[in-house]
Amino acid sequence: MPKITKEAALLYHSSDKPGKIEVIPTKPHTTQTDLSLAYSPGVAEPCLEIEKDPQKAYDYTIKGNLVAVISNGTAVLGLGDIGALAGKPVMEGKGLLFKIFAGIDVFDIEVDEKDPEKFIQTVKAISPTFGGINLEDIKAPECFEIERRLKEELNIPVMHDDQHGTAIISSAALLGALDISKKNIGKVKLVVNGAGASAIACTKLYMRLGVKKENIVMCDSKGVISLKRDNLNETKKIFATKRDITTLEEAMVGADVFLGLSAADVLTKDMIRSMASYPIVFALANPNPEIAYDDAIASREDLIFATGRSDYPNQVNNVLGFPYIFRGALDVQATGINEDMELAAVHALAALAKEPVLDVVNSAYGLNKLSFGNGYIIPKPLDPRLMTKVSMAVAKAAMDSGIARKPIKDWVAYENKLSEMMGYSNKLIRELNALAKSSENRRVVYCEGNHINMIKAAIVSSREGFCDPILLGSEERIRKIANENGLDLNGIEIINHRHISEDTRRSKYATILSDRNYRKGIRFQEAFEKLNDRNYFGMMMVETGDADALITGVYSHYQEFAETAIEVIGLKPGCNHFAAMHIVQTKKGPYFLADTLINRWPSEEVLKEITKLTYDAVKYFSVEPVMAMLSFSNFGADDNGSPKSISNAVEYFHENHPEMIIDGEMQLNFAMNKELRDKTFPFNTLKGKDVNTLIFPNLSSANISSKLLMELGIAGESIGPIQIGLRKPVHFTDIESSVRDIVTLTAVAVVDAIANRKNE
DSSP: OOOOOHHHHHHHHHSSSSSSOOOOOOSOOSSHHHHHHHSTTTTHHHHHHHHHOGGGHHHHSGGGGEEEEEEOSSSBTTTBSOOTTTTHHHHHHHHHHHHHHHOOEEEEEEOOOOOHHHHHHHHHHHGGGOSEEEEOSOOTTHHHHHHHHHHHHOSSOEEEHHHHHHHHHHHHHHHHHHHHHTOOTTTOOEEEEOOSHHHHHHHHHHHHHTOOGGGEEEEETTEEOBTTOSOOOHHHHTTOBOSSOOSHHHHHTTOSEEEEOSOTTOOOHHHHHTSOSSOEEEEOOSSSOSSOHHHHHHHOTTOEEEESOTTSSSBOOGGGTHHHHHHHHHHTTBSOOOHHHHHHHHHHHHHHHHSOOOHHHHHHTTOSOOOSBTTBSSOOTTOTTHHHHHHHHHHHHHHHTTOBSSOOSOHHHHHHHHHHHGGGSOHHHHHHHHHHHTOSOOEEEESOTTSHHHHHHHHHHHHTTSOEEEEESOHHHHHHHHHHTTOOOTTOEEEOTTSGGGHHHHHHHHHHHHHHHGGGTOOHHHHHHHTTSHHHHHHHHHHHTSOSEEEEOSSSOHHHHHHHHHHHTOBOTTOSOOEEEEEEEETTEEEEEEOSSSOSSOOHHHHHHHHHHHHHHHHHTTOOOEEEEEOSSOTTSSOSHHHHHHHHHHHHHHHHOTTSEEEEEEOHHHHHOHHHHHHHOTTOTTTTOOOOEEEOSSHHHHHHHHHHHHHTTOSOOEEEEEEESBSSOEEEOOTTOOHHHHHHHHHHHHHHHHHHHHHO
16 A cells, blocks of 8 residues: 555645535536526426425436535544544545445535534434435444434435444455354354444344344453443443453453454454454454454464455455445435345345456456455455445345335346446546556656656556656756655666666667668667667667556657657557557546547548557457547548548448447537437447547547547546557657656556567
8 A cells, every 4th residue: 555645645635626526517508598497497397396296306406316425523534523624524535435436426514513413403404405314423322313313304315334334344244254164143252342333333233144142242442341330321231241251352262253343453363363263353443453464364374354454355345335325225216224225235245255256356456366265255345346236236125125216127227327327437547557556567667757747657656556667867867856846766766878887788779779770771879879869768678678668758749759669669560550549538438539649641541550459449448449430521421531531441340340330431429429320320330329439530630629628627537648559568648748647647558568468
């Protein structure tokens, strides 16, 4: 895990637009007619419909996809009672997770009120706004009464995630661990250390799954909660044991399961050794568990161990639950979240852990092959199947228990809808980053090592685990820039390609370069001089295997890059040209645009090659290409110039590559609007399909379009330019590229290197 500094955290939250979430319009709002429909007088019509039937609010407003994350700041993460306002960054973060994992919109509400009754009345008063309420970071025991009352008095889903989130996820992990250890849940002895909201909720859910009350020992900061103590509140009294024990050490003897929701380092190796065979230990204290991972694993070989941390196996992470629980509840307009829905989520998670793990999940965590066992008892947060498995199970449980106001009739259509929702986030970028982390050989050379953005990108890429960076340039100058900007270059390799110490390497490179190009008049001495250029030197590092990939471009002109790349790296077998592709993220998912950088006025043959290269690249990103070749005319309306070339290219693909879903030439509006396209041109071969890949007739139109999408805010993050067609992974960025752009391109370059090695 990269170290998160105070400076980095503050910059993340304050840069660009402060905070982590925003509200954007979802309807047209550019004309007077639009505004009259959005507000007065048109808005009166849905208001009157809702007045007659309150359920119509789900048809005419955002209510059905809007959750309130509400807190009074009395128990914020591990920070305690820091107040409502100070807890706002956490609530915004929860909103971000709702959005990126389940497509749910969120308003975070910080209520400056500690009195439970006043807090309850405040939440009730604002509840008509929302389709669901996620209570967050409210201290015990007040949280129990607050949640109970709101569940009883409101007719929308309400859940205190600090209680039920951990309970649901750890319950699924418990079922998996018991399956592996071959233990009967009705006979296991459970020790719970911690008696706060989360510990109480977990224990109650474990009991619903079959753990017997008489087999439970709960401890708080004063020791074992027993009938001998006279200082217990009503909640703790429920779990008071009759056993004549007072300490955690005594409770652990012969125990089958330990659940820790307390503090770091309260559990010892000897305590684990005193447990029964095949012990199950969930050390969930945040941020440091009740016993360190290495100590726990060293204590005994038959241990099944889980924590709340992402850097160890078996992470019990609430994000596995709450986004999908609310997703399923909202989609059937449930009047609440009941025990049946919670148990449905538990069993869905437990069942998913036993299914074969997808390759994308293995890649995301840098593992060769995950499988159900001691080190994998609960699904990983990046498993894309969570959206469908958990949401559908929760929705069905709501229907079966009679609290769904809008039952689902077509489950196949619902599953498809859930899958499509994943395109609402930067999922592709997350998957790229995860795949980059899975690579072992990932030495990336940054040619312009003395540019501040390249230095920062190299540092970030190293700490994120994407690559082992190499900065080309004067070490003295690079370190001076780093010191002036407070940057730590620890672990970053620096190579001065012009330094005399590199002459041996330059001679080696010059020999290879001249031998390859002697018929083009390039002799050794000329090649040796060319290697003074950072791009020549960096590309030769990649060519010879001294580096796996290369990033350049903040100083260099792309034409110089193209010429050097062809001379040093060369084209893929069967290619006569190469091109560049941009990926732009939108609410509808990613769009792939080509050629955005290299070929100014492509001929018919070049267009064919660009199209095939783009098709192969999109397929590599695990997306099925639906391609439109664009022009200013539609399907033969203009029989000259580029429209004719495009038309011929499309005909070629239809005849020679029937596996490709492609058509054109067509104007952009017809490509993007399938209803308009299919109605106007019913003969088109894309019928009923959404285009995701756009091939432009020339460089100007492609480059302008990609930049226009970004500058107008229509697209989210952009990836690129991604070169397609060169023999090895050398990539070119733009002069205005941000550190984040370069880091993302680094991930692409590493993924490209992975593919390149597989093809060698």
